[in-house]
Amino acid sequence: MNKKVLRVLVVDDEPDIRELLELTLIKMGLEVVTAGNVGEATARLAREPFDLVLTDMRMPDGEGIEVVQFIADQSLDIPSAIITAYGSTESAVRAMKAGAFDYLSKPISLAQLRTLVKSVLKVEGNGKPLSVERLVGDSAAMLEVRRMVDKLARSQAAVYISGESGTGKEQAARLIHEQSARAERPFVPVNCGAIPENLMESEFFGYRKGAFTGADSERDGFFQQANGGTLFLDEVADLPLAMQVKLLRAIQEKKVRKLGSPQEEAVDVRIICATHKDLATLVEAGQFRQDLYYRLNVLPLRMPPLRELRDDIPRFIGALLDRFATADSRPRLTPDAVKAMLAYNYPGNFRELENILERAIALAGDDKVDVLDLQLTPCAQSDDEQNAEYAGSEPLQDFLDRVEREAILKALDATRFNRTQAAKLLGLTFRSMRYRMDRLGIK
Numbered sequence: 001m002n003k004k005v006l007r008v009l010v011v012d013d014e015p016d017i018r019e020l021l022e023l024t025l026i027k028m029g030l031e032v033v034t035a036g037n038v039g040e041a042t043a044r045l046a047r048e049p050f051d052l053v054l055t056d057m058r059m060p061d062g063e064g065i066e067v068v069q070f071i072a073d074q075s076l077d078i079p080s081a082i083i084t085a086y087g088s089t090e091s092a093v094r095a096m097k098a099g100a101f102d103y104l105s106k107p108i109s110l111a112q113l114r115t116l117v118k119s120v121l122k123v124e125g126n127g128k129p130l131s132v133e134r135l136v137g138d139s140a141a142m143l144e145v146r147r148m149v150d151k152l153a154r155s156q157a158a159v160y161i162s163g164e165s166g167t168g169k170e171q172a173a174r175l176i177h178e179q180s181a182r183a184e185r186p187f188v189p190v191n192c193g194a195i196p197e198n199l200m201e202s203e204f205f206g207y208r209k210g211a212f213t214g215a216d217s218e219r220d221g222f223f224q225q226a227n228g229g230t231l232f233l234d235e236v237a238d239l240p241l242a243m244q245v246k247l248l249r250a251i252q253e254k255k256v257r258k259l260g261s262p263q264e265e266a267v268d269v270r271i272i273c274a275t276h277k278d279l280a281t282l283v284e285a286g287q288f289r290q291d292l293y294y295r296l297n298v299l300p301l302r303m304p305p306l307r308e309l310r311d312d313i314p315r316f317i318g319a320l321l322d323r324f325a326t327a328d329s330r331p332r333l334t335p336d337a338v339k340a341m342l343a344y345n346y347p348g349n350f351r352e353l354e355n356i357l358e359r360a361i362a363l364a365g366d367d368k369v370d371v372l373d374l375q376l377t378p379c380a381q382s383d384d385e386q387n388a389e390y391a392g393s394e395p396l397q398d399f400l401d402r403v404e405r406e407a408i409l410k411a412l413d414a415t416r417f418n419r420t421q422a423a424k425l426l427g428l429t430f431r432s433m434r435y436r437m438d439r440l441g442i443k
């Protein structure tokens, strides 16, 4: 289980309110950082990790929504809640649309604040996360994922997790870490796509005081922070080639050198990486180094998209409704809403399912979530005809893979998994069929 102290960023221009929120959150065992305006908040978000952001709406240099928007634009995946003036439903709805998961209206009720924080951070009030089940579901595909996770947790070798966005790659990585012998040491997640290229080396390897202008004290990089534990490289395909060389060296030598330091230091780090892109194709295209690919792809784990886990969807919905429940109520869906949720195609996978429910519960006003609260976009309903139309909401390659996978699965289904006959149905040679099944991970 993850034992780190959870960090909250409180953004408010009124010192009294900042202090009140800070004290309340510290009493709950959380670490609190405060910012007095939008600029200060976004600057901190750009360089430090947070688990939750609470922001006031009106500030001297802009609106709290800009902070929420910044989190979404940078794909920071930090839940945020907005504090609005009394009765200002309009700004609460706007904030929610921008990505906020909840809002508090002034005057702030501390009981409400505690409930909100507990529900989003899953803390008991002592800053320790509750034991939430990381990978829910018991379809055959999900059981296979969990079986693999158990196996991977027993090894020390590098793991490469593939899968579309929002399929739970980070959850799987955390689970592998938590079940491994390194569980008591840190799990350090790094979004490789979010770090400016000129800061990469110092972020990964750290720096000594005076290494560059502004380096006024010594700092550890991700490798040192993860020493003894696991370094999770998310969106690893986004690493620039120059950084790939340095990373490969660090992994091979098990040593890193801080910027400005004459000496290397030994580090003991297990690497787990993930990307929604096809790394093998990037290697072929010369955009990802083959030697690094081999180093990272020792043990592969594929996270299935939600459309391959349809049997699990009711269970996912149930687990999320439990998660969003408060002490005295549990939200529920009307029969029409359930029908719509089961028919939807979820191009954004589990994360989209989660967002849809979270937003719907906030918009519903009471505990009954109706189909309109779900705000499902009709273009993504799961009719095959509609799937065949490219809506531009996902990378073209993902779309093409999806269509190809569906056609192959249909043909296999129609021929009781006889690959020769299925290939004939599709007008493919057996070789080409086998190649495509391998590429798409169809077994």
Ligand SMILES: Nc1ncnc2c1ncn2[C@@H]1O[C@H](COP(=O)(O)OP(=O)(O)OP(=O)(O)O)[C@@H](O)[C@H]1O
Pocket: 133, 134, 135, 136, 137, 163, 164, 165, 166, 167, 168, 169, 170, 171, 172, 234, 274, 275, 276, 350, 351, 354
């Ligand atoms: N099987 C599952 N059971 C419970 N929660 C899940 C499951 N799969 C995913 N989630 C949840 O879905 C959300 C997205 O998961 P996660 O961040 O791990 O996805 P990801 O594949 O790493 O996404 P990205 O590629 O965008 O980084 C998280 O809130 C996670 O808790």
